[in-house]
Amino acid sequence: HEVQLMRLNALPAETTDGKLISLKGNIEVPEEVEGVGNHGADGIGLYRSEFLFLGTAQLPSEEQQYRAYYRVLEAMAGKPVTIRTLDVGGDKVSEQIRARDEKNPILGWRAIRVCLSEVEVFRTQLRALLRASVHGQLRIMFPMISGVMELTRAMEILDEVRQELRDQEIPFNEDIPVGIMIEVPSAALTTDILAKKVDFFSIGTNDLIQYTVAVDRGNERVAYLYEPFHPGVLRLIKIVIDSAHAEGISVAMCGEMAGDPVASMVLLGLGLDEFSMSSAGIPEVKRIIRSVSMAEAEELAGNVMEMRSSAEIDREVRTYMQERF
Numbered sequence: 011h012e013v014q015l016m017r018l019n020a021l022p023a024e025t026t027d028g029k030l031i032s033l034k035g036n037i038e039v040p041e042e043v044e045g046v047g048n049h050g051a052d053g054i055g056l057y058r059s060e061f062l063f064l065g066t067a068q069l070p071s072e073e074q075q076y077r078a079y080y081r082v083l084e085a086m087a088g089k090p091v092t093i094r095t096l097d098v099g100g101d102k103v104s105e106q107i108r109a110r111d112e113k114n115p116i117l118g119w120r121a122i123r124v125c126l127s128e129v130e131v132f133r134t135q136l137r138a139l140l141r142a143s144v145h146g147q148l149r150i151m152f153p154m155i156s157g158v159m160e161l162t163r164a165m166e167i168l169d170e171v172r173q174e175l176r177d178q179e180i181p182f183n184e185d186i187p188v189g190i191m192i193e194v195p196s197a198a199l200t201t202d203i204l205a206k207k208v209d210f211f212s213i214g215t216n217d218l219i220q221y222t223v224a225v226d227r228g229n230e231r232v233a234y235l236y237e238p239f240h241p242g243v244l245r246l247i248k249i250v251i252d253s254a255h256a257e258g259i260s261v262a263m264c265g266e267m268a269g270d271p272v273a274s275m276v277l278l279g280l281g282l283d284e285f286s287m288s289s290a291g292i293p294e295v296k297r298i299i300r301s302v303s304m305a306e307a308e309e310l311a312g313n314v315m316e317m318r319s320s321a322e323i324d325r326e327v328r329t330y331m332q333e334r335f
């Protein structure tokens with residue numbers, strides 16, 4: 011079975027009626043690049059850069075960051091690499107950048123909020139990213155955007171850093187695609203506005219589900235309510251995809267849901283363009299995509315969107331997938 015899946019590596023993730031889907035890997039450290047290459051990925055859809063910042067005595071320097079980004083871009087040999095800017099706070103505790111005494115860290119000072127207040131940390135990372143951009147196909151992604159003002163401010167800082175590099179005659183790619191993660195319900199509901207300002211979206215279902223159903227993703231006691239197939243979650247995903255496509259930008263998903271074979275056909279049917287997951291999951295999702303048509307996936311997604319509970323949807327989709335595969 012494993013061998014059979016590995017044979018898929020050379021083949022594209024294309025539906026039987028010819029829609030090409032991009033399948034990418036998620037990584038946390040540069041060493042994982044090899045695994046991405048071994049599983050037939052079309053690139054890296056999420057490099058969680060915060061791991062450079064966790065468990066270290068000091069903040070990583072511009073040079074250290076540049077080398078890490080450069081290494082990943084070079085190893086991917088021209089395939090796209092989406093690097094997410096620093097996402098600390100919440101459940102990812104950095105020794106250097108740490109919010110004190112928060113009653114609700116998950117709702118607190120984290121991710122882009124940290125970067126917009128610790129601007130020097132953010133600028134250093136952006137400089138390292140821009141400098142590394144000449145070594146491959148970099149895409150920059152901001153985490154936890156909750157609305158247009160945060161995005162505008164992040165873009166302003168990025169523009170300032172670009173200007174600084176131009177002034178210093180340091181080369182960088184002037185056309186780096188810039189996107190945002192959609193992982194806060196307020197962002198999902200305003201994707202019609204946000205889509206006009208970015209080149210791509212990537213849905214972070216780990217946080218999007220947590221914030222939509224108000225369930226801490228790490229709390230065992232309420233874990234039964236953490237449901238990817240909650241109709242509220244599926245409606246948000248549909249809104250994100252439809253408003254992105256209306257503006258002509260593409261939508262990726264890089265949360266755990268993107269790597270769950272049970273969800274593959276529904277997401278495909280909703281119009282998702284890119285699935286990014288830990289690389290071991292890629293062959294299985296590719297096998298599913300290559301065996302179905304868009305018409306079939308759209309029909310399943312359409313049926314599911316009419317249903318009233320995640321239990322009903324889960325039963326329908328599991329039965330369908332079992333009979334089909």
Ligand code: PEP
Pocket residue numbers: 056058097193213214215216217218264265266
């Ligand atoms: C997500 O929230 O789905 C995501 C990919 O980000 P992280 O898991 O790193 O918070």
Ligand code: MG
Pocket residue numbers: 153193214216217
């Ligand atoms: Mg997240």
